[in-house]
Amino acid sequence: MQYWFFFIIGRALGLRYDPMTYFVIVPPAIYLTIIPISMAGWGVREGVLVGLFSLIGADKPTVLVMSIIYGFTLIIISLPGLIIYLKGRHRVI
Structure with a gap:
């Protein structure tokens, strides 16, 4: 489902490809991010x-910007969870 985020960001940046293009290209890219080299x-x-x-x-620069915007979006939408985690009580057994 993450390809929809890329599709929306790509459209906003002027990449005029159909959703099926993103459906084919994005999943392998996301899958390869689990390789522990970065x-x-x-x-x-x-x-x-x-x-x-x-x-x-x-x-190429537009695709790079699309990917960076996606990464920063993930960070921003994760911040509420970080705040909740930091305000929670942590007990060490």
Whole structure:
């Protein structure tokens, strides 16, 4: 389902590809972010997305910005959970 976020961000940045393109390209990129060679997949996701989208002729800087916006969006939507976690009581057994 994450390809919809990429589709919306891509449309906002001017990438005029249909949802099926994102459905095919985004899942392998997200899957490859679990390889433990970077912090939370940063760099891997961008590299894979730029590489795969460049195969269909997409503008590389635009795809890079799309991936970075996606990453920052994940950080922003995770902040409420961090605040709840930090305010919670932590007990060490």
